[in-house]
Every structure is written in C-alpha cells, then in structure tokens.
Amino acid sequence: MDSFTLVIVSALASTIMAATMYLLHRASRRTPCLLDWSAAGLCFLASNALALLAMHVQLPFLLAPGIANVFYIGGHYMILAGVRRHLGLRPRYDWLAVLALMVLLLHVTGFAHGPVASRLIMLTPFVAGINASVVWLLARQQERAMRDSYLPLLVVEAAFMTQMTLRAVFLALGQPVQLTFLGSQIWQTGGSLAVLAFLSLATMCCALIVIRHQELALRSASLTDSLTGWLNRRALLDMAEREFQRHRRSGDALHFLTFDIDHFKAINDQFGHAAGDAAIRHVTNVSAQALRGYDARFRIGGEEFAVLITGDGNFQTRQIGERLRLLIESTPLLIDGQRLTLTVSLGVAGCQPDDLQWDEALRRADQALYHAKRHGRNRLSVYGEDLLPPSLARLA
C-alpha cells in the first residue's frame, strides 16, 4: 500500500477522533476526559500533517521526524491522561512535558539519525510504556458495572503495545530490513495500518467508556434523592422486591424500620423551607451514623424515611432504631445560631410467612410509626409487640 494514502487515512482517523471526542464533550461538559482524548486526536493529526509535509518539502530533522514523533508520543500520552482523569487521578501533564523533551533530545543523538528502523526501536519503549500504563490502570478497576466498558480499550492498548514491541524486537534482532522514511514495505504498511486501526478503535472505546459512565450516572441519579443522597422510593420498589424474594427462599428475617421527623412543619413555618431542608439533611446524616454500612436507607416521603434490615429479628431491629432515635435526640441542629433539638418517631415491622408482598410489612411498619406518634412521639413502636395485629388486639 502506498504510504501517502496511509498517512492521509491516518490523518482522517485522527481528525475523526479529535472531532468525536470534542463533540461528545460539547454534548456533556461534565466529562473533561473527553477533552484529553480530543487532544490525543489533534496530536496524532499534527504528527500525520508533519509527515505529509515532509513528503513534499525538505524539513529540518528536528521538525520531521523530531517534532512529528513528539506529537505521536503526545497522542498516546493524552489517551493515558484521559483515562487517568476519568478514574479520578491527576492527568500529570508534567510527565508529558518530560517525555516530550526526552523524545526531542533523542533526535539529536547519532542513533536517531541512523536508519528509520533505529528511530522505530527508539520510540517503542515510550509508546509501549504508555500503552502498558493504560492497560495496568484499567485492569485494576474493581467497579463491576464499569469493567465491561474498560475491556475494549484495554485490549486495543495491549494489542498495539504487543505489535509495536514485536516489531521493534524483530528489527533489533532479525535480519536487517531496509526501511526508508515513509517507505511502502510490509513493515511500514503494517505499522501504518496498526496505527490506523488503533486510532479508529480507540475512538470507539473511549466513546463507549463515556457513554457507559453517563448511563450509570443517570441510573444512579434516578434512584437517589438529591437532597439527602439516600435512595428514593423508586429504588425501594426494586430493592425491597429483591430482598423479599431472597427472604422467601432463605427464610432470613427481613424488617422495615420507618421513621419520621416530629413536628417538622413547625421548623418550616418558623425558620423557612431552607432550614427545613437542612433539618432533613441533618437527620439523615446523623442517622447514617447509627446504621450499619449495609443497611439500605431510603427517603420515601417529605420527612419520612425507611431502612431495610436483613437478617436481624425484632430485638436487634429495635436496638438499631433506639440507637438512631437517641443519637438524633442528642445531636442538636444549629439554625440561625440556635441549637434545635430534633426528634423522630419510629416504627418496626418484619415480613411474615403469609405475606404475599413486601409492602404488607412496610404498611405494618407505618402503622407502628403512627402508633409511636399517637403515643407521644420521640419513641419507637414494634408491630406485634407495642402494637398488636387487629386479630390479637381484639383478644387482648
């Protein structure tokens, strides 16, 4: 294949990468790694543009291949920088500056002025090192929901690193191959095709990561209450059904602990809606300290909350609820310089063998909660103990 066509096609693929990443960023500005990946496309484009220019004009050696190779390494590095940023790490442009300087300085050495093969061997540790860093970072990720979307980029980077390394090893150890700058032998053609495939696939893989990430963020937002960060009623429908099915199979206890802020309307009326919101946040923050990390918490109404407690009986659930009640009572909220003591009323109910739906237990927990409200507030009632089912209440 002629090298002119390959460089043109690679330049096109670089442009598509830069434009795709930039346009995706325009569509959702909350994903800055897209700008790194767009810059990666621009770097590859600049490298190809210099190569094209060098085909027609005699350029200084430091410009082509020197600066052209710096852009080429920069392109690979910007993919790494974007991956780092996506994973919440600093992109480390200082490392890029050091790498760029090293690559440029190497072009002053006699080795770089040798045959094309020697420059290829010279660049391989840089490219393979950057590719290996991307592979290492992505392979370490534990988040199950995202792992599948990292795999394609991981494979593409690993494949490119492998072909680059094998090519360099063959050129270093094998029969001398006469490569010429922008020649059309199989070695150059293969290398250019590898770059072309890499650019096209990396563009798709980066887009896949961003789309998957946004999808998960949207899904999480749709299940989360924005004021408190607790799960919302919609999430409760999902999770309670799953836990109810598990409870029916395993027989493990499943309890609902519901609670509601006492006289909350008075806070709104006296201090305003913003103070009411602060009170809601205060109650959820404090009660989170009384709950265990694995207890699923939900905001199911304005100032009503539910906790799904699995594996514990009435006694332990009552203990958890009492701990929560006491902690809220003893942790005042500061509003306008005033210390305001908040209290909550709580209800507890467990799923019973003849329950057909999980919400029967939630309804009983609500009845227990209203029992606690009627009997003075700032207290906890357990359905079946403090409040008897109607059939037993008649006998009592």
Ligand SMILES: Nc1nc2c(ncn2[C@@H]2O[C@H](COP(=O)(O)OP(=O)(O)OP(=O)(O)O)[C@@H](O)[C@H]2O)c(=O)[nH]1
């Ligand atoms: N600030 C704020 N207020 C809310 C929110 N959601 C509901 N509310 C208010 O919460 C109040 C609930 O009042 P009530 O149901 O009478 O309950 P209460 O005053 O706590 O009385 P008891 O529950 O009987 O102790 C209403 O005034 C709602 O407008 C919210 O997100 N923020």
